[in-house]
Amino acid sequence: MRLQAGRLQQTIASCIEKTGTALHTGKTTTVKIWPEFAGAGRYFDFNSNSIRASIDFATKVSPLCTTLCKDGRSVRTVEHLLSALEATGVDNCRIEIDCSDDDEDDCCAEVPIFDGSAREWVEAIEQVGLTVTTDRSGNNCEQLAPFLNEPVHVWMNDSFIAAFPSPEVHISYGIDFRLVPAIGCQWFSSIPLNDSFYAKEIAPSRTFCIYEEVEQMRKAGLIKGGSAENAIVCSATRGWLNPPLNFPDEPCRHKVLDLIGDLALFARSGSQGLPVAHIVVYKVQTPKDLETGGGGVVVAVAGCYGGFRLCGTGWGDGVDRGGVAFDIGGFTMAVYSCCGDRDEWRLWCCDGMMGWTGGVEP
Numbered sequence: 001m002r003l004q005a006g007r008l009q010q011t012i013a014s015c016i017e018k019t020g021t022a023l024h025t026g027k028t029t030t031v032k033i034w035p036e037f038a039g040a041g042r043y044f045d046f047n048s049n050s051i052r053a054s055i056d057f058a059t060k061v062s063p064l065c066t067t068l069c070k071d072g073r074s075v076r077t078v079e080h081l082l083s084a085l086e087a088t089g090v091d092n093c094r095i096e097i098d099c100s101d102d103d104e105d106d107c108c109a110e111v112p113i114f115d116g117s118a119r120e121w122v123e124a125i126e127q128v129g130l131t132v133t134t135d136r137s138g139n140n141c142e143q144l145a146p147f148l149n150e151p152v153h154v155w156m157n158d159s160f161i162a163a164f165p166s167p168e169v170h171i172s173y174g175i176d177f178r179l180v181p182a183i184g185c186q187w188f189s190s191i192p193l194n195d196s197f198y199a200k201e202i203a204p205s206r207t208f209c210i211y212e213e214v215e216q217m218r219k220a221g222l223i224k225g226g227s228a229e230n231a232i233v234c235s236a237t238r239g240w241l242n243p244p245l246n247f248p249d250e251p252c253r254h255k256v257l258d259l260i261g262d263l264a265l266f267a268r269s270g271s272q273g274l275p276v277a278h279i280v281v282y283k284v285q286t287p288k289d290l291e292t293g294g295g296g297v298v299v300a301v302a303g304c305y306g307g308f309r310l311c312g313t314g315w316g317d318g319v320d321r322g323g324v325a326f327d328i329g330g331f332t333m334a335v336y337s338c339c340g341d342r343d344e345w346r347l348w349c350c351d352g353m354m355g356w357t358g359g360v361e362p
């Protein structure tokens with residue numbers, strides 16, 4: 001069990017190297033993951049530029065993936081890799097990204113998609129193994145985890161995200177694609193989440209897309225590297241186009257995978273990002289949402305590190321498409337919101353929204 005506070009900080013025992021195609025840019029990309037000292041946390045490194053895997057650098061507009069951006073350089077589609085690192089207990093590592101054909105656009109890197117799941121990352125981590133890491137002075141560092149003192153929730157119509165105090169990490173997720181009957185309504189609930197459950201039951205679940213939306217995404221310049229090899233594709237009228245599925249409820253499990261990857265962005269200095277809580281998420285995609293491509297929702301799970309208290313959930317005025325800002329002890333603010341055009345939850349950063357106040361005072 002690695003998803004609990006009370007252990008020492010870890011890193012990978014040796015370097016991981018993997019090459020694959022990036023989903024949105026279509027480029028061939030090599031990722032090398034290196035061991036790091038305790039306290040360094042997880043960070044991306046490309047073209048001599050380093051970006052911490054932190055909510056502070058998550059971009060607000062990032063269709064269909066989570067993007068980190070700093071000083072004009074960005075790394076896209078980080079969520080599946082970060083999900084695997086967070087869930088398996090790789091608290092500290094340097095993630096080096098190298099695009100082989102990066103001549104015209106070397107300010108944007110993207111993590112390869114592989115089969116659309118986190119399976120390859122988890123297998124690579126299992127292969128090299130984990131080791132306790134010390135800080136630069138040789139001291140062991142305790143791994144801290146965020147936790148909740150009281151339930152928090154945000155909802156709109158019948159969509160919500162809630163988190164309840166719990167001694168273990170537990171995630172329950174519901175989706176409802178009523179216009180795509182082969183997906184329909186699905187619920188997935190983890191047992192207390194540990195690394196072996198994650199590796200077997202969550203990591204192999206692949207990205208899914210709706211066939212009728214694919215053309216729209218291509219026109220928007222997205223999914224240049226998309227193919228039947230890196231996503232499961234479902235048609236509203238014809239059902240799954242490239243079966244078999246790895247699980248009957250694979251789409252819902254993939255949402256859990258993405259959620260863990262996004263919450264990993266709350267990790268600081270080798271601590272855990274995923275709150276120790278029972279997190280319950282439910283999003284209905286109504287026919288109206290599908291027609292208008294709109295309808296954003298939501299938010300907020302956050303906990304506290306040590307003595308910091310969660311201080312807010314609620315609706316953020318002026319946050320486009322709905323969303324909320326919350327403050328972890330003055331330490332960071334974040335918006336967790338639904339992208340709207342798909343049934344997709346994403347963390348957005350909150351630059352320029354610092355004036356929002358609401359929710360429970362610390």
Ligand SMILES: [Zn+2]
Nearest residue numbers: 079207254258
């Ligand atoms: Zn995903």
